[in-house]
Amino acid sequence: MMKPPKNLRHIPYIGYFSIFRTVITGESFWDRTYRVIVPFVDTLKTNGIYLEYGRHGWELFVCNSDDIRRVFLDQDLFPKFSIREGLQDTLFMKFINGENMILAHTEAWKSQRKVISPAFRRSMPTKVFGNCMQEMFEAMDQMGPTIDVSNLMRKYTLDVIGKAGFGFDFNAIRDPNSEWVKTYEGISKAMEDPLFFIFPILDKDLLWMFPKRIQAHKEMERFLKMLDGVILNKREALEKEKLENKEENEKDLLTLMIESENRGEGNLSNSELKSNLCAFFIAGHDSTASALSYAIHYLAKYPKIQEKAREEVIRILGDEPVDVIPTIAETKQMTYIHQVMKETLRINNPVPLVVPRVAAKDTELSGLFIPKGTFINPALYTVHHREKYWNNSEEFDPDRFSPGNEENGENWLPFGYGARQCIGINFSLSEQRVLLSMLLRKFTWTTPANSIHKDQVVPQGLVVIGIHKLDINFKKRY
Numbered sequence: 397m398m399k400p401p402k403n404l405r406h407i408p409y410i411g412y413f414s415i416f417r418t419v420i421t422g423e424s425f426w427d428r429t430y431r432v433i434v435p436f437v438d439t440l441k442t443n444g445i446y447l448e449y450g451r452h453g454w455e456l457f458v459c460n461s462d463d464i465r466r467v468f469l470d471q472d473l474f475p476k477f478s479i480r481e482g483l484q485d486t487l488f489m490k491f492i493n494g495e496n497m498i499l500a501h502t503e504a505w506k507s508q509r510k511v512i513s514p515a516f517r518r519s520m521p522t523k524v525f526g527n528c529m530q531e532m533f534e535a536m537d538q539m540g541p542t543i544d545v546s547n548l549m550r551k552y553t554l555d556v557i558g559k560a561g562f563g564f565d566f567n568a569i570r571d572p573n574s575e576w577v578k579t580y581e582g583i584s585k586a587m588e589d590p591l592f593f594i595f596p597i598l599d600k601d602l603l604w605m606f607p608k609r610i611q612a613h614k615e616m617e618r619f620l621k622m623l624d625g626v627i628l629n630k631r632e633a634l635e636k637e638k639l640e641n642k643e644e645n646e647k648d649l650l651t652l653m654i655e656s657e658n659r660g661e662g663n664l665s666n667s668e669l670k671s672n673l674c675a676f677f678i679a680g681h682d683s684t685a686s687a688l689s690y691a692i693h694y695l696a697k698y699p700k701i702q703e704k705a706r707e708e709v710i711r712i713l714g715d716e717p718v719d720v721i722p723t724i725a726e727t728k729q730m731t732y733i734h735q736v737m738k739e740t741l742r743i744n745n746p747v748p749l750v751v752p753r754v755a756a757k758d759t760e761l762s763g764l765f766i767p768k769g770t771f772i773n774p775a776l777y778t779v780h781h782r783e784k785y786w787n788n789s790e791e792f793d794p795d796r797f798s799p800g801n802e803e804n805g806e807n808w809l810p811f812g813y814g815a816r817q818c819i820g821i822n823f824s825l826s827e828q829r830v831l832l833s834m835l836l837r838k839f840t841w842t843t844p845a846n847s848i849h850k851d852q853v854v855p856q857g858l859v860v861i862g863i864h865k866l867d868i869n870f871k872k873r874y
């Protein structure tokens with residue numbers, strides 16, 4: 397355990413105690429990458445490939461974008477690790493039980509993606525995003541000038557995933573204490589509990605020792621039953637043509653998936669539909685909330701960038717003192733806001749590591765022998781911070797992505813790459829453009845003098861990394 401096994405010893409490694417120090421001092425993922433990983437990787441003669449001890453023993457970390465793309469593209473040689481192993485019956489696995497796109501492999505994954513991709517291509521519900529924003533503005537009116545943005549963004553993205561995902565109103569912004577908001581927040585907090593995350597055995601065989609945890613399992617079952625009901629009702633309404641008449645792009649994803657099926661584009665059972673809705677929560681809720689919170693943080697920190705972004709919105713949507721929900725065409729004109737979003741996703745990508753891949757047979761990466769069974773982590777966050785790819789990588793600079801300056805595009809990997817790239821990429825980017833543009837028109841904002849994030853951001857989260865209690869001072873423009 398102190399040293400990698402013999403067949404991996406030709407690859408440099410970071411000592412076992414390094415990770416201990418991080419755990420004991422509570423160092424964040426971001427800080428550790430800057431303190432330990434990036435400087436170490438830059439000294440390597442292995443094209444940024446090294447080993448570190450992790451959940452599955454000695455694992456490979458790939459920090460060059462060429463090999464990362466190779467790993468993502470070749471699903472036969474580098475299949476996704478099956479995260480079910482050892483996790484059956486845990487709270488997390490109950491949530492995404494059954495087959496969904498995140499867990500499925502090969503043929504099962506292909507046939508799911510065939511039905512679900514068209515649904516995501518058709519969906520671009522800017523009106524749903526904009527209506528949620530108007531509810532958010534009303535809520536902000538009641539909050540006073542200093543607002544906890546991380547909390548607000550989680551409420552906003554929960555309402556969006558409910559309405560745009562399956563036509564369900566969590567009502568998280570208007571009524572943060574409503575039944576399903578409390579239930580969802582309870583189970584999502586329980587799923588992230590580090591104790592049960594690190595020792596899954598406590599969550600199943602030794603569950604009887606933790607009454608609060610047993611309660612969380614019960615709440616989970618209630619939540620999943622609610623989703624069963626939503627799916628049955630939706631199928632029934634579609635059969636009886638009882639759904640309200642909506643433009644194609646404003647329909648929720650569940651409707652679009654069932655319609656794909658009805659057109660003969662494939663089949664998803666009710667349990668697969670439910671499992672995929674849960675996958676949308678896991679993959680799309682906190683990730684987008686984190687991206688938005690970080691964007692608002694950087695816009696507060698750099699007032700000139702905020703002003704430039706606002707000028708762009710005003711140029712496109714005008715400056716009348718009324719809320720305007722942008723159309724899809726208008727969001728596409730927001731090139732500078734898009735640059736701000738891209739730079740935010742570079743510097744603090746919410747999903748810094750993905751589900752590991754496993755070498756299906758003996759192979760090589762950058763000429764290094766990789767034995768069959770090796771766990772491989774595409775280290776997206778490290779790639780985003782290497783000087784080799786990005787000048788002054790610690791600096792927030794949206795101009796890196798200005799038109800004609802896109803040479804770094806292939807090193808920008810917040811949504812993964814290849815066939816398994818994030819299916820929600822355009823959905824999330826559009827959601828972010830609507831929120832940021834409407835917020836920029838209505839408010840200016842600054843970081844309070846006593847902010848805990850003034851010198852360095854304080855992150856939170858284990859898998860999706862957000863920002864801890866981001867207080868921001870807002871001032872209305874109209």
Ligand code: HEM
Pocket residue numbers: 497498509675676679680681683684687745746747750751809810811812813815816817818819820821823824
């Ligand atoms: C800023 C927001 C987001 C980020 C940074 C993000 C990031 C990612 C990444 C890195 C992957 C690839 C994982 C891998 O290869 O192992 C992925 C996959 C996925 N994402 Fe996202 N995501 C975001 C938003 C969303 C949204 C809004 C949804 C759905 C509503 C979503 C649904 C999914 C699904 C279902 C997959 C699995 C796709 C497959 O394996 O075929 N994501 N995401």
